Amino acid sequence: MKWLQRGNGQDKMDRRVKGREDLIYFKDNPGYRRIFNGIYKKYRSLGRLGGTITLRGLTRDEKNVLSSHLRRDYSRKSSASFSVNAFVESLGHTRFNLYSLEEIL
Numbered sequence: 001m002k003w004l005q006r007g008n009g010q011d012k013m014d015r016r017v018k019g020r021e022d023l024i025y026f027k028d029n030p031g032y033r034r035i036f037n038g039i040y041k042k043y044r045s046l047g048r049l050g051g052t053i054t055l056r057g058l059t060r061d062e063k064n065v066l067s068s069h070l071r072r073d074y075s076r077k078s079s080a081s082f083s084v085n086a087f088v089e090s091l092g093h094t095r096f097n098l099y100s101l102e103e104i105l
Helices: 002-028 030-046 060-070 084-091
Strands: 052-056 079-083
Touching (some): 030 084, 052 084
């Protein structure tokens, strides 16, 4: 029985470490920086998740992130407007679906 308890504790520790690694991924990835900053500002202004974010002067990293999450080709766009809810929903289809947007922000 004790080995089960240790295993469960180790599983929790592994998930906690993995969670930190996942959240660091967002913070270290320049493609997400302005996207999450825009979502955070919109969240603060509305008091809830929602609204539309507009980014001008998109970087290659931002284009890649938006294209992969929203399943549209942003490679030739210089700006983008997207729904916060659509972006949040797209996170649910990734390995990051275990995290709320509040945890990521």
